[in-house]
């Protein structure tokens with residue numbers, strides 16, 4: 001699996017008074033198996049970008065290749081793309097609607113046309129991977145805690161066996177404990193399933209701890225793209241584009257703990 005994005009631009013409401021350029025000439029390569037964080041303040045284009053990756057939004061201009069094939073070519077199998085590139089939306093628990101947890105997780109694979117037996121096998125496997133045992137199967141999703149609901153929603157996507165798992169702000173609205181649990185679980189999934197994971201967040205704290213590559217979005221552009229240590233060298237610029245100061249301080253402090261020599265009056269930081 002690989003995704004290649006070439007000169008991608010997207011304009012909402014093109015030709016209307018509400019025209020808004022949300023993505024501006026983005027080119028990125030997302031090779032197989034990486035754990036990638038996309039960060040940026042609200043409105044920087046993160047959600048718009050990821051919705052392009054499974055074809056929910058079609059580019060105004062530019063190209064996206066999945067395994068070398070343009071997803072915009074005639075007769076491209078969008079349904080298959082959507083099962084390969086699993087997207088967990090913000091507040092995914094709002095999309096839980098089945099009578100119980102197990103039926104909910106079965107919904108996706110069943111829709112793919114799999115047999116009942118395989119559907120159920122996948123649901124069991126997916127629920128196990130998000131740490132929900134059989135005692136949860138017959139519970140109503142609405143009786144669960146916020147973190148548990150979110151796990152059910154993630155399991156629903158995992159049951160489709162995606163090659164790429166994209167999570168849009170998976171920790172939004174959770175308490176610190178729920179947040180750490182979800183992020184640890186996601187990190188474990190990346191390790192065990194060896195799939196590409198894209199974690200979208202406005203919080204550097206969330207991504208700094210887990211990912212191997214960070215893409216910083218700002219005003220519809222990919223402003224920085226690299227290993228966390230490379231990206232965090234620009235911490236002053238990050239602060240300037242609204243990635244909140246306390247978070248920068250947190251990251252700087254955690255790098256100091258790791259032995260980095262950071263002079264807080266400097267404009268760049270170097271590893272000790």
Ligand code: ADP
Pocket residue numbers: 012013020021022040041042043044045046047048049
């Ligand atoms: P993020 O996910 O980083 O918060 P979005 O991709 O949601 O950013 O938004 C990027 C820009 O596009 C913002 O200026 C936002 O207001 C605008 N936008 C997002 N969705 C819509 C929409 N449905 N119609 C018009 N403008 C939109």
